[in-house]
Structure formats: C-alpha cells, structure tokens
Amino acid sequence: MPNIIRIEKNGHIAHLVTPEVGEKLMLCRCYKSSKFPLCDLAHAKLEGEVGPLIVEGPKAAAESKP
Numbered sequence: 001m002p003n004i005i006r007i008e009k010n011g012h013i014a015h016l017v018t019p020e021v022g023e024k025l026m027l028c029r030c031y032k033s034s035k036f037p038l039c040d041l042a043h044a045k046l047e048g049e050v051g052p053l054i055v056e057g058p059k060a061a062a063e064s065k066p
C-alpha cells in the first residue's frame with residue numbers, strides 16, 4: 001500500500017505518493033477517480049485519450065550471496 005500525503009498550500013492541493021519497493025501504481029490524471037489520486041479506471045468512460053500515470057517503486061536490493 002503506498003504512503004499518500006495530502007498537501008494544501010496557498011489554496012492548492014497536491015499529493016505526495018510514495019510507492020513501496022517494487023510496487024506499481026496508477027495515478028489518476030482525469031480527476032474523476034473516486035480513489036484520487038489513485039486511478040479507479042473511471043477514465044475508461046470518458047471521451048478522449050487520457051489515462052493514468054504509471055509509476056513503479058524502487059527495485060529491491062539484490063540479495064548478496066555468502
């Protein structure tokens with residue numbers, strides 16, 4: 001589960017989203033998602049080509065062999 005922090009500053013709202021290691025997220029760019037800032041596929045019902053921004057958390061560190 002990503003860590004999501006809502007930030008309000010100077011009358012504007014932003015979200016800081018931090019994915020976990022190896023976690024893939026779809027972030028909403030159409031502003032119609034009921035789970036904003038995460039995409040819930042509501043964009044599929046809209047006209048046009050807008051879709052989510054896909055982000056991926058950092059890769060896990062490679063395991064070291066003894």
Ligand code: FES
Pocket residue numbers: 027028029030031032033038039040041042043044050051052053
């Ligand atoms: S619901 Fe907005 S981009 Fe998917």
